[in-house]
């Protein structure tokens with residue numbers, strides 16, 4: 001029995017899933033992944049501090065989102081999901097032997113986030129490319145607001161030459177595609193797998209207090225165009241190292257020169273986090289100054305006495 005997937009999802013033949021994606025552009029299944037397993041991932045990855053002079057991988061935050069891009073280094077559960085046999089065998093059904101994890105992340109989205117309609121078959125410059133790929137989105141909590149949406153039919157390659165731009169405005173979509181928009185509301189553990197050529201977005205969240213928790217990953221047929229996949233060896237067992245398909249999937253020996261999404265720096269920090277950081281930094285600076293002054297005016301014996309007193 002799998003500790004990751006519910007049996008009813010595992011029972012579905014890979015080829016049936018791929019056929020469904022090829023015929024309609026997507027596959028959707030509620031409660032494909034076990035709730036307890038996702039809760040563990042959430043415990044591992046949610047609510048962590050963004051890094052400042054931190055010697056490990058940490059999440060990044062923006063005003064309306066929290067991203068743990070390098071979650072493969074931090075949560076063994078997350079790692080096991082991303083490299084699960086089910087996902088690899090699905091990719092194999094679609095792409096035969098050549099496929100690669102292009103990017104992945106755990107992320108949380110809040111009220112106020114606006115995502116433009118876009119497609120995910122883009123290169124490093126944001127230009128649409130011809131490579132095929134599959135996106136997997138997993139809901140870590142119940143998502144009945146701010147759900148994933150796609151415009152059915154926009155993945156069809158016959159119309160592709162008409163699409164000069166990767167991005168489409170809300171107004172353009174409302175005027176031209178209102179009847180083609182498919183929305184995916186679903187319980188925790190729901191999975192959506194879709195063709196990267198599709199125009200899609202996350203619908204803006206209505207409820208000010210709701211936070212949508214999700215996992216995103218992209219598998220491309222092309223061996224190029226990958227973000228850096230940062231790994232930690234202790235999560236990989238000795239049999240997995242010998243598994244060439246898995247190593248190829250993770251990008252061993254291939255170029256990974258796409259910037260990690262989202263590109264982030266202190267400039268993206270929400271004001272609250274920035275002010276908190278300044279406050280904490282000021283306190284630390286004052287403490288460090290006092291320590292420096294004391295270390296200059298006190299003898300070593302006096303310092304030792306203070307240290308011992310503190311330890312008691």
Ligand SMILES: O=C(O)CCC(=O)C(=O)O
Pocket residue numbers: 120137147148149200201202203214216
């Ligand atoms: O979270 C979603 O619903 C969509 C995410 C997405 O389109 C992306 O990250 O490229």
Ligand SMILES: [Fe+2]
Pocket residue numbers: 118119120200
């Ligand atoms: Fe996308």
